[in-house]
Amino acid sequence: MTNPGGTPPEDDTIARLLEAAGPRSTAPKEREDRVRDAARAHWRRTLEAAPRRRTPAWIAAALAAAAVLAIVTAWELWNRGQRQPGGDIAIATLLRSEGSIRRIDGTPHRADGGALRAGDALAPGTSVETAPDGRAALALADGSSLRIDSGTRVRLLTGPTLELEQGAIYIDSGPGQGRRAFLEVRTRLGVVRDIGTQFEVRLTADELWVSVREGLATLATAGRSFGAPAGTRLVAGGTGVESRPLEDPDWSWVLDIAPAFAMDGKTLQEYFDWLARETGWRIEFADPGIARESSTVVLHGSVADLRPDETPAAVLPTCGLTHRLSDGTLVIERLDGAGRP
Amino acid sequence: MSGKRGAVPGATEADRDLVRRMLEGEERAFTEFFDGHFSRLYRFALPRLGRDADAAEEVVQAVLCKAITAMKSWRGEAALFTWLCTFCMHEIGSHYRQSGRRPEALGLIEDGPAMIVADETRRSEVAMLVHATLDGLRDGYGDVLEWKYVLGLSVDEIAARLGVSPKAAESLLTRARQAFREAYTAGRSPR
Numbered sequence: 196m197t198n199p200g201g202t203p204p205e206d207d208t209i210a211r212l213l214e215a216a217g218p219r220s221t222a223p224k225e226r227e228d229r230v231r232d233a234a235r236a237h238w239r240r241t242l243e244a245a246p247r248r249r250t251p252a253w254i255a256a257a258l259a260a261a262a263v264l265a266i267v268t269a270w271e272l273w274n275r276g277q278r279q280p281g282g283d284i285a286i287a288t289l290l291r292s293e294g295s296i297r298r299i300d301g302t303p304h305r306a307d308g309g310a311l312r313a314g315d316a317l318a319p320g321t322s323v324e325t326a327p328d329g330r331a332a333l334a335l336a337d338g339s340s341l342r343i344d345s346g347t348r349v350r351l352l353t354g355p356t357l358e359l360e361q362g363a364i365y366i367d368s369g370p371g372q373g374r375r376a377f378l379e380v381r382t383r384l385g386v387v388r389d390i391g392t393q394f395e396v397r398l399t400a401d402e403l404w405v406s407v408r409e410g411l412a413t414l415a416t417a418g419r420s421f422g423a424p425a426g427t428r429l430v431a432g433g434t435g436v437e438s439r440p441l442e443d444p445d446w447s448w449v450l451d452i453a454p455a456f457a458m459d460g461k462t463l464q465e466y467f468d469w470l471a472r473e474t475g476w477r478i479e480f481a482d483p484g485i486a487r488e489s490s491t492v493v494l495h496g497s498v499a500d501l502r503p504d505e506t507p508a509a510v511l512p513t514c515g516l517t518h519r520l521s522d523g524t525l526v527i528e529r530l531d532g533a534g535r536p
Numbered sequence: 537m538s539g540k541r542g543a544v545p546g547a548t549e550a551d552r553d554l555v556r557r558m559l560e561g562e563e564r565a566f567t568e569f570f571d572g573h574f575s576r577l578y579r580f581a582l583p584r585l586g587r588d589a590d591a592a593e594e595v596v597q598a599v600l601c602k603a604i605t606a607m608k609s610w611r612g613e614a615a616l617f618t619w620l621c622t623f624c625m626h627e628i629g630s631h632y633r634q635s636g637r638r639p640e641a642l643g644l645i646e647d648g649p650a651m652i653v654a655d656e657t658r659r660s661e662v663a664m665l666v667h668a669t670l671d672g673l674r675d676g677y678g679d680v681l682e683w684k685y686v687l688g689l690s691v692d693e694i695a696a697r698l699g700v701s702p703k704a705a706e707s708l709l710t711r712a713r714q715a716f717r718e719a720y721t722a723g724r725s726p727r
Contacts, residue, residue: 209713212720213685216666219678222578226593231570234600241604242561464563490561 285316287333287341287351290454294328294345322350325362330452339378340367342452355379363397365449367472384431385416402432406441408475446475455499456506463489463514473503476520481528485516548674551616555607573617576671577624583664584628595631599623615674669720677712684709
């Protein structure tokens with residue numbers, strides 16, 4: 196390193212020493228992920244072995260009523276649908292749907308016309324088609340969340356590969372820890388690959404849109420590859436590929452069909468993590484004590500009927516908290532006169 | 537960190553806060569704990585295990601798990617990383633005992649992360665000493681020095697990364713250089 200700022204010679208020596216040594220090495224990602232998972236699991240077991248400071252059971256009246264209803268969690272649905280009646284391993288499970296959707300898997304004369312219901316497992320090669328009033332949310336075998344917009348037809352191929360024939364899909368492949376193979380979306384106008392991200396792929400009559408909400412995705416088309424970081428949209432069509440800023444994106448359909456958060460028994464911290472991922476909001480705490488205490492507060496009840504962005508109004512008051520949303524930041528505050536959550 | 541060789545750096549307020557939040561079960565605290573120590577421990581263990589990556593992974597995992605179990609007993613008499621290094625030394629010794637092998641001309645560190653194995657070429661030895669010194673610095677000094685002098689970030693860019701003013705970042709760099717100078721000199725001192 197040179198001495199552009201006229202730093203003392205001694206500092207310049209440090210600079211040259213560090214520059215010559217180069218960057219510190221890091222462990223391969225897979226090793227780091229394995230150790231992280233093991234250490235986190237051990238940490239949680241250690242915490243569980245110690246008595247929790249508090250496990251309050253406040254439930255808002257509205258939530259209490261909902262809690263009486265049978266709550267089928269995404270996990271339960273997934274377990275129920277892991278194996279096809281014929282014995283094939285499922286590569287996706289339907290978590291939630293609205294309107295008309297159906298499967299097309301080559302089975303002739305289905306009595307139900309291919310209708311799908313929550314919990315159904317889907318085998319490789321199956322296509323899912325949503326009507327103009329239909330939407331669906333699926334869990335893929337690798338843990339990614341797949342949401343299918345109305346008027347869409349998408350085929351589930353083997354491995355983490357999808358083929359979008361028409362319409363739009365949204366994928367949340369998680370924050371990237373412990374990742375397996377990258378997910379791939381094939382279309383007639385190019386192949387999209389995710390690199391730990393949340394993104395939408397929309398296929399119109401003559402264009403392919405790749406809109407990245409978080410992380411990074413790539414588009415391979417006509418022998419070239421293009422990167423799309425968060426906040427950008429790649430548009431591929433007859434004139435090539437164009438990158439545009441993602442101005443005023445509309446993720447409302449993604450929120451509309453978001454799988455329910457299985458809240459009962461989860462901590463407030465886990466709720467905040469889910470909320471931030473689903474809404475894209477940054478979460479801040481007016482009082483640092485709230486952040487500390489959120490990992491020990493256990494929630495009960497259900498928010499299954501609410502969109503993610505509607506849940507704070509139902510959940511937070513039961514914890515003595517309130518919120519305000521400003522420029523994409525959700526600020527969590529204590530309710531006036533409320534004690535600690 | 538003291539410039540006196542062998543002095544053990546004490547815990548910072550940040551260390552105490554991190555341990556308290558870990559014990560309270562705060563998920564973010566675990567992430568901070570892991571991200572702040574895993575790579576440093578791995579680099580600490582790898583050369584002492586003959587660059588056996590599988591053994592280093594196994595040792596570091598054991599270190600982190602045992603430290604988590606014992607975290608309630610951490611009294612803050614030494615910096616958290618120094619405390620973890622003592623676990624690491626025990627685990628490395630245990631690894632060699634169980635495998636029936638002997639360390640290769642190790643010159644294992646007796647009293648801190650800033651000292652180093654001396655069984656490689658001079659160039660790589662210096663690089664390892666620099667890296668070990670950076671790993672042993674507290675308060676994120678190692679990171680800011682690496683950002684500045686290895687990655688070439690400007691003071692403004694470092695300030696933005698840390699969410700502090702450029703003036704505060706410059707001040708941090710000054711303290712980091714001083715800490716590095718002292719620790720590196722101590723690490724190079726003849727035994």
